[in-house]
């Protein structure tokens with residue numbers, strides 16, 4: 055049976071990438087050893103890491119004044135590492151955080167340990183960050199933090215706030231590599247790998263040169279952006295195998311036609327599914343149309359009591375990991391880059407069949 059994994063993270067990986075990794079598992083490139091066994095200081099591994107960085111740079115057109123860091127600890131570690139690294143030796147200890155849901159709230163909790171946080175409410179059924187909240191942004195903030203896609207809530211910003219000279223810092227964990235990035239807006243972007251990139255733990259940080267500075271004194275050296283940048287990721291053993299896997303995914307993204315092709319596909323997939331929800335009285339999507347995520351499509355059954363049955367039957371048909379976030383309930387279909395259109399078509403067909411079968415006839 056064909057399995058389609060709609061899990062929100064760790065998410066689906068491209069089968070081609072897993073197959074290549076399988077082939078190279080025991081002996082990478084005729085070396086007789088696995089990547090996992092290879093010294094991180096070797097020329098071979100350095101080449102793998104450099105190539106991965108270059109491919110990512112090409113894909114997203116990362117400007118020269120941004121460095122790519124391969125870090126550890128997931129996006130949750132960045133919730134602390136961003137303030138620890140950016141707020142030292144400055145009088146500017148106030149920061150703006152746009153609260154758009156589950157993950158931005160978590161980031162705010164951590165940031166409050168290091169700084170004075172001005173919470174900007176970013177959502178109220180509108181996508182209008184620019185006008186509605188313009189007065190609540192602090193023009194003298196050290197930075198402004200945004201979560202571009204709220205994985206648990208099923209919402210995504212399709213426009214960015216105007217923060218002027220205040221650098222925008224983004225948690226892009228769940229929509230990284232799904233659309234182009236306008237780097238002129240950002241000072242720092244981070245993303246945990248397990249949604250659209252590769253194995254969990256690996257964390258990508260794209261940081262503008264001028265923001266690489268001495269962190270606060272209690273920061274572990276392994277978590278200092280400056281140390282990681284200055285040592286080219288060799289301060290301690292990097293996530294060698296995860297970096298290799300991410301590199302394979304970057305090459306796969308290039309083969310897919312790059313970010314514009316990926317974005318197009320992502321639009322088609324999500325539109326197809328939102329349409330299936332809209333066209334039925336059986337399902338409903340509570341997210342306002344202009345905030346709906348292309349990555350995590352959240353919806354519910356109008357008759358909530360059928361949700362468990364829906365999930366069980368979907369699973370029996372190979373449509374797995376469709377349960378909504380534990381704090382939210384309902385259904386969540388994550389449509390990361392590796393999800394083919396066929397998976398979305400299969401889900402839409404299942405939804406229609408299920409609705410027919412369980413529709414209350416009046």
Ligand SMILES: *Cc1c(COP(=O)(O)O)cnc(C)c1O
Nearest residue numbers: 128129130131157205227228246
């Ligand atoms: C998954 C996720 C996180 C948490 O990532 P970890 O690797 O578990 O720390 C943070 N932010 C967003 C937007 C996410 O989707």
